[in-house]
Amino acid sequence: MSIATDLASPELSLAEQAYRTLRDRLIMLDIAPGDPLQEVQLVSELGFGRTPLREALKRLETDHLVVSYPRRGTFATRVDITELAAVSEVRQLLEPLAARKAAENVDAEARDALNRARSGIDQLGSESSYRDVMALDLAVHRLVYRTAGNHHLEESLIRLDNLATRIWCVVVDRLPDVAGHIREHLGLLDAILEGDAGRAESIAEEHVRHFDAAVRSVI
Secondary structure: OOOOOOOOOOOOOHHHHHHHHHHHHHOOOOOOOOOOOOOOHHHHHHOOOOHHHHHHHHHHHOOOEEEEOOOEEEEOOOHHHHHHHHHHHHHHHHHHHHHHHHHHHHOOOHHHHHHHHHHHHOOOOOOOHHHHHHHHHHHHHHHHHHHHHHHHHHHHHHHHHHHHHHHHHHHHHHHHHHHHHHHOHHHHHHHHOOOHHHHHHHHHHHHHHHHHHHHHOOO
């Protein structure tokens, strides 16, 4: 499951496609913290016009993924590991809520997507790259948020999960079992698929705690 599987959708505007492309590059540190985002280069590389690109950059600044300075340009924000506590504090409140609502709202379309996500996790092996694992983790989180059916909750959690993932990317080479982290999602997905809202809520809360503890153990 790719984090960019929906980029080709004809329903997405050019600005939305530009936003999602740059967002995921920034999250995965393909655009390194502190690097400049040069408009001319990005227009040539991505094939989007200046207007969609500028709209995307404005949204990314709101997401705290880029920062713009007058007469200097736009740069990828630094990854501030000290933000982990603040991000985790809010996620521990909102992730369980999203999991509960997903279990209560799951429909046939969501069920199919959740089962595909579960298959993707089952296929992870020792040879799976950390990038594949992290991309799948992002995709699963976003799927759960969407299934919850509250766009305010979804947007808030995506923004927080993006920031958490950037921190994860900084320390990932020091973590012993990256794939093990995403395998925790199997229980969550099963609970949602079974409509067990209480269990889904509990697993989601514990997952955030495990993530926070794992990152703290190596910083």
